[in-house]
Amino acid sequence: MPRCTAPPRSAPPAASGAGGGGGGEGRGGDTTMLLMLLRRAARAGVPLLRAGPASPGRARLSSAEPRARDGPVEEEVEVEEEEGCYQLYPGHIPTSPLQKVLLAAGSACMALYDPYRHDMVAVLGETTGCLALPNLRDKMKNHPEGYRILQERPRIRLSTLDMDRLRGLPDGTLGREYVRFLEDNKVSPDTRMPPKFVDDEELAYVIQRYREVHDLMHTLLGMPTNMLGEVVVKWFEAVQTGLPMCVLGAAFGPVRLSARKLQVLATELVPWAIRSGRNASCILNIYYEQRWEQPVESLREEIGIFPPPAVRV
Amino acid sequence: MAAAGLCPCRALLARRGGALRALCGSVRGLAAGPETHFGFQTVTEEERREKIYQVFQSVAKKYDVMNDSMTLGIHRVWKDILVHKMNPSPGTLLLDVAGGTGDIAFRFINYVRSVRERQLQRKLRHHQNLSWQEIAESYQEDKSKSLGDSQVVVCDINKEMLKVGKQKAQHLGYSEGLSWVLGNAEELPFDDDMFDVYTIAFGIRNVTRIDLALQEAYRVLKPGGRFLCLEFSQVSNPLLSRLYDLYSFQVIPVLGEVIAGDWKSYQYLVESIRRFPPQEELKAMIEDAGFFKVDYQNLNSGIVAIHSGFKL
Numbered sequence: 294m295p296r297c298t299a300p301p302r303s304a305p306p307a308a309s310g311a312g313g314g315g316g317g318e319g320r321g322g323d324t325t326m327l328l329m330l331l332r333r334a335a336r337a338g339v340p341l342l343r344a345g346p347a348s349p350g351r352a353r354l355s356s357a358e359p360r361a362r363d364g365p366v367e368e369e370v371e372v373e374e375e376e377g378c379y380q381l382y383p384g385h386i387p388t389s390p391l392q393k394v395l396l397a398a399g400s401a402c403m404a405l406y407d408p409y410r411h412d413m414v415a416v417l418g419e420t421t422g423c424l425a426l427p428n429l430r431d432k433m434k435n436h437p438e439g440y441r442i443l444q445e446r447p448r449i450r451l452s453t454l455d456m457d458r459l460r461g462l463p464d465g466t467l468g469r470e471y472v473r474f475l476e477d478n479k480v481s482p483d484t485r486m487p488p489k490f491v492d493d494e495e496l497a498y499v500i501q502r503y504r505e506v507h508d509l510m511h512t513l514l515g516m517p518t519n520m521l522g523e524v525v526v527k528w529f530e531a532v533q534t535g536l537p538m539c540v541l542g543a544a545f546g547p548v549r550l551s552a553r554k555l556q557v558l559a560t561e562l563v564p565w566a567i568r569s570g571r572n573a574s575c576i577l578n579i580y581y582e583q584r585w586e587q588p589v590e591s592l593r594e595e596i597g598i599f600p601p602p603a604v605r606v
Numbered sequence: 607m608a609a610a611g612l613c614p615c616r617a618l619l620a621r622r623g624g625a626l627r628a629l630c631g632s633v634r635g636l637a638a639g640p641e642t643h644f645g646f647q648t649v650t651e652e653e654r655r656e657k658i659y660q661v662f663q664s665v666a667k668k669y670d671v672m673n674d675s676m677t678l679g680i681h682r683v684w685k686d687i688l689v690h691k692m693n694p695s696p697g698t699l700l701l702d703v704a705g706g707t708g709d710i711a712f713r714f715i716n717y718v719r720s721v722r723e724r725q726l727q728r729k730l731r732h733h734q735n736l737s738w739q740e741i742a743e744s745y746q747e748d749k750s751k752s753l754g755d756s757q758v759v760v761c762d763i764n765k766e767m768l769k770v771g772k773q774k775a776q777h778l779g780y781s782e783g784l785s786w787v788l789g790n791a792e793e794l795p796f797d798d799d800m801f802d803v804y805t806i807a808f809g810i811r812n813v814t815r816i817d818l819a820l821q822e823a824y825r826v827l828k829p830g831g832r833f834l835c836l837e838f839s840q841v842s843n844p845l846l847s848r849l850y851d852l853y854s855f856q857v858i859p860v861l862g863e864v865i866a867g868d869w870k871s872y873q874y875l876v877e878s879i880r881r882f883p884p885q886e887e888l889k890a891m892i893e894d895a896g897f898f899k900v901d902y903q904n905l906n907s908g909i910v911a912i913h914s915g916f917k918l
Contacts, residue, residue: 386869391856399864412867489869
């Protein structure tokens with residue numbers, strides 16, 4: 294289905310933010326409506342009462358409601374905006390603040406209820422990351438390598454990675470250990486969910502980068518993809534990124550662990566993860582794709598991650 | 607813009623839609639088929655059929671769970687009311703179109719079974735002076751006709767929905783008197799004058815050519831047969847309407863994302879409800895297809911309406 298690309302973001306912000314303003318303005322004709330649409334597009338939010346007056350757009354044979362005239366115009370305007378004509382990036386679904394709150398609550402409950410719903414964890418991250426994501430983006434902007442990443446927008450995907458070359462690298466290098474991690478745990482970088490509910494195109498890339506770098510975190514921290522390993526990585530990421538989803542995952546993840554694992558977690562792994570997280574520079578500021586040949590030890594030292602404790606995870 | 611209110615809204619929307627589409631640069635002039643709507647988008651008829659097929663293919667497994675959570679279980683009451691209104695007697699042949707997961711079919715079977723049981727009980731009370739042997743014999747012959755020759759044919763265009771329906775039937779223990787047919791409401795694979803009752807519950811909204819579906823309904827019904835349509839409709843009460851809109855557009859897509867992992871299908875659902883003709887217009891369309899004594903009953907102030915007509 295062909296989707297409209299976003300209009301330039303330099304469009305002037307909407308003078309009247311209220312959703313109800315559509316009815317009167319729309320009467321001016323197509324041009325006015327288009328201008329209004331462009332203004333509206335500058336703010337990615339959607340008005341709360343979407344359909345406005347009750348009657349939707351279809352022929353009315355008998356109804357003589359005066360509201361009916363405004364109905365289709367206002368509704369068409371608001372709907373076109375939400376419908377995807379002004380989505381900021383492919384896959385973007387604009388949502389109102391109320392919808393974001395409901396999504397955050399719903400996805401948190403569902404993620405706890407059914408831990409296999411990874412899409413719910415992703416949605417939780419997107420809907421609660423409104424403070425942490427701009428923070429991360431600014432950290433990236435203020436760092437030369439991070440800035441380059443934001444400009445070049447590299448993606449870690451099977452199609453962009455040369456798996457054979459990485460496999461051929463000597464043991465102990467980032468590339469070799471990363472491929473080993475993927476094969477041992479039978480995971481693929483292509484299973485990361487694309488962002489849907491982030492209302493800024495650059496922040497959408499930041500969260501996408503964070504998701505794709507997650508496997509590299511596993512490699513650098515030496516943690517497998519079982520529940521214990523995931524919790525440790527979440528603790529590290531929580532300290533590093535401040536994303537509420539990481540914090541929640543770190544706090545609630547251990548709920549499903551056995552007592553012995555909890556003990557190991559509490560005494561050794563979590564303190565190490567927190568120390569490393571605090572000491573390390575921002576993990577999103579490393580251009581991993583250009584460092585495949587670098588030994589993992591040296592990269593750890595450079596970032597500031599302490600060597601993992603000698604515990605079997 | 608005073609004339610706008612008098613224009614058929616489809617033309618209005620097509621015009622606006624056209625301007626926007628031109629702006630966005632998509633070429634629709636060469637597209638196949640006349641234009642129609644998919645939710646609030648403008649698409650061709652072929653595209654609409656394809657999209658709707660995909661929507662139901664993707665939601666099929668979670669269809670029942672979503673119905674319960676979206677309507678807080680009230681959809682069960684609506685369907686019960688439909689079957690009570692139908693008041694089928696044993697021996698009725700029902701065609702349930704867009705019957706996918708079988709809700710109406712199962713209710714029909716339950717209803718007919720209970721009517722049959724009451725009939726049998728009444729018969730037995732008259733037989734109180736029979737010998738044990740004669741009573742046991744009458745049990746045998748009645749057991750084989752617990753439905754009294756009633757039959758329901760569930761017809762749906764979507765394979766996934768039928769699959770879910772068949773699994774449900776097996777799980778709940780419905781086997782006799784039930785058939786599952788893959789078919790298009792606009793072109794039913796049945797002969798003329800076959801069925802006593804035709805129902806379509808929450809399905810006619812997804813049909814691309816409603817007029818064709820109504821004509822087919824008229825064709826396959828026996829003379830004296832009844833057409834029943836249960837569908838979302840227009841709410842007359844303004845306050846309730848605003849609350850309903852708020853709930854529909856804010857909560858339902860979120861429920862779709864959280865429960866079924868599918869925002870867009872449920873966005874389509876709430877938009878398609880807004881695009882569907884209101885009660886009076888649907889009544890006129892049913893009359894146009896040739897039905898008599900067409901009437902409608904609003905449930906929950908018009909959130910849902912049951913339209914009924916007879917082929918005479």
